[in-house]
Amino acid sequence: MEMNELERIAWDYAPQGLVLAEDRIIRACNRPFAEMVGRETAELIGQSFRVLYTSDTEFRTIRDVGMEALQKGGLYSDERMMHRADGEAFWVRFRARTMTPEAPLARVVMSFAPLGRAEGARLTPRERDVVSGLARGQTSKEIARALDLSPRTIEDVRARLLKKHGERSAAGLIRRLAGPGL
Structure with a gap:
């Protein structure tokens, strides 16, 4: 499917990042x-989304986030931390629309709107x-279930993060880590 000149301009100069993926493989990105x-467009085409995550665990865990919403309504959104090729962390507002609700990751269009650099x-x-x-609003039990850990382990990590960053609530922690711009 070829784009005309106006479609190409809209794609390349959209105010946010756009990606078409099939089974977690980047088929097109703007x-x-x-x-x-922090990469070249040509470098990303044909790559697994794994190149955008810092660990296999993070890559596997994020796969199931929003799957139920995509199956039911075809749409999902959240805010998440991502990393540039140089390792710098930043926050984005993520949105996804599947073209195949019966197999949500078979073909999905995603947008990534930058919110700020993680501090x-x-x-x-x-x-x-x-x-x-x-950041997705999950409880410690839900996070534990997704990571196959005990809720107590998640509570310990959460408590250390709050103390380390001088915050009293999860919302304050997220705001602090998101830095200016969120």
């Missing part, structure tokens, strides 16, 4: 998305998993 993740100390993979769950 310039703003590539710039957002504070670098997070461990486990801390990132917990913060991502908190």
